[in-house]
Amino acid sequence: MVLLIISTTLIFALHFGIWGYALKEFSDESVRNALKMTSRLNDYEIARYQPAGEVTLPKLALLRETELFSSRQREILQGILSETQKRTIFLGIPLLFFIGWGSIFISHKIAGPLYHFNRIFKELKAKNLTARVRLRKYDEGKKIAETFNEAVLELDRSVAKMKKAAREAGEGVKLPNALTEELSQFKTTQN
C-alpha cells in the first residue's frame, strides 16, 4: 500500500511537474512577455546593426520579429525537453529503483510463504502430520497459515488418537491389518 502511494505520488509529480512547466512557458502572460521581448530585441538589433540611413520596411520588421519569436519558441521547447529529461532522470530513476526494490520485497513476502506451503504439502503427502507452516514477521498469508496449521493440528491429534485407540484395543479386538498398517505410517506429535 505504501509502495503504491509513493509510486503514484512520484508518477503524478513527474507528470504534472512537466506539464506545469510546459503550460507556464506557454501561458498567456509568458507569450505576451515573449512577444514584447521579441519586439525589443529586434529593436536592439536594428539600433546596433542597421547601417545609417537604412529604413526597415514594416513588413520586413515583422518577418524579423517572427523569425526571432519562432527561434525563441524553439529554445523554450528545447528547454522543456531538457527539463523533462532532467526531471525524468532525477525522479524517474529513483522511482525505478523504488519500484524494483518494492517488487523484490513484495515477491519475497509472497514467494516465501508459497515455498513454505509447498514444502508442508509435500510433508503431508509423506504422512507427516507434525509439519507446520512457519512464516516470517512480514510475510503475507499469515492468517491462512494459522488456519492451515490449526487444521493440520486437528488432523494430527485425530490420527494420534486413532493410533492410540488401535494400540489399546490390543489383542482383544482383531483390527484389520490394513488399518493398523495405514495408521502406523502417519507421523504424529503424540504416538
Add this chain to the structure above:
Amino acid sequence: MLLCAFFPHSGILFAAEETLSDQELLRKIQRDSIQYFVDCSDPGTGLTLDSTQPGSPSSIAATGFSLAALAIGQKQGWLSYQQAYHQILKTLETALNGAQHQKGFFYHFLDPKTGRRVWGSEASSIDTALFIAGALLAGEYFKGTPIETLSQQIYDRVDWKWMLNRSDLICMGWKPQTGFLPYYWDSYSELMILQALAIGSPTHPIPPSLWNQWSRFEEEYNGARIVYSHTGSLFTYQYAQAFIDFRKLNDQGINYFENSKNASLANRQFCIENSSEFLTYGKDSWGLTASLGPGGYKAYGALPGQALHDGTVAPYGSAASIVFTPEESLNAIRFFYENFRDQLYGKYGFKDSFNLGKDWWAQEYLGIDQGIMVLMIENYFSEGVWKPFMKIPAIQKWIRACRLNAVPPEAGLSSPAPSEPVS
C-alpha cells in the same frame, strides 16, 4: 502641522527631498541605480537582467556594469563588503564556468538561471568587452582576492584574434549557425574599450596597428570639430570613457575626452535648436541617446551623425555626460528630478526616457543605462573608476602599444583639467 504631529519625521523627509544638494542628489541617483544590480541579478548566478521588463533575459553587458556598480556600492558603504564580494564572486564563477561562450566571447543574452544562450543571440565582442571591463575593475577593487584572479582568467580566455575573422577590424559577433556576423567595428563609437582590451590582452592580443584601422569621421557642429559616431548617440561617447581616463591621452591629435565634451554640448545644442518642434527638448532637457521611446527602442542621437530623434529624451544620456559637461548635466539632472520626479524617478533611479509631446513615459529601467550613470557619477566625484582601471597592466600596455601618450599636452593638444566635483 497636523500631519507633522502625527508623522513627526515626514516634514523632515519632505524638506530633505526639497533641499537635496547637488552632491546629495547625485549620490541618491547613484545609490538607487546600484539597487537595480542588487535586485535584478539572479541570486544563483549573479547574471543581471537586461531590463525590468517581465521575461527579460540577462545581458552580459549589464552584468559587467553590475560588477562595477557593486564594487562602487561597497566603496560608498551602501553595500556591505560581504554582500558585494559574494555577489561579484558568484557572477565571476558563473562567467568562468557556467555562462555559454565561444572562445571566451559571451553570448549577448543569457538565461539568468542557467547561463545558457537565449534568443538566438550572438557571441558579442562589445558586450564581452564591457563585461571584462567591469570584471577587471572589480578585480582592482578587491585586489588580492579570488575576484582578481577569476577576472584575469576570464579576460585571458578571450581569443580576441579570432574575432578579427582574418580582417583588420573586430567583428561585432558570431553565431553558431551562421558564423561571423557581416558587421565590423569600423568607425568611432564605444569600440575604444573593445580595442583597448583586445590590444592589451596578455594572452591573445590583436596587433596594435589595428588601432588605426577604424575610421574617425569628423564634422563641425556647434562651433567644434567632432569625431562622431554614426548614430550620434551620447552613449557612444560615454561607454569607453566610463572606464578609461582619456583626459591625458591623445590619438593622432584627437583628445577623446574633449571630443565627448563637444559631442555632449552638441547634443544639448541640438535639443535647444529643435525645442520649438519638440516639447521635451530644452536647454536643461537634453540627452539624445539609445533608449526606449514611444515606438520602441531606438538609437536616438544628435548631430553630427544620423541624428534620429522624435522628441524622446533619456535622462541617463545627460547624466552620464557629467564628467564632460558638469554644469549642463547637473542642470539637466535637477530639471528632470524636480519637474518630473513622479513619472520619471523610481526605486532604481531615473527610468529610461520620456517624451512630453507624445505624453509617453518609460516604465522601465535598463541595466546598461543605470550602470553608465553609476560609473560616470563615481568618476565625477572621485575618479573612482578611472584611477583603478588605468592601473590595469593591459590598459597600460594598450596605451604604450598605440603611443597614446606620446605627445605631451603642451604640444597643442587639448587636455582639459579634471572636472571639479560639486561639494
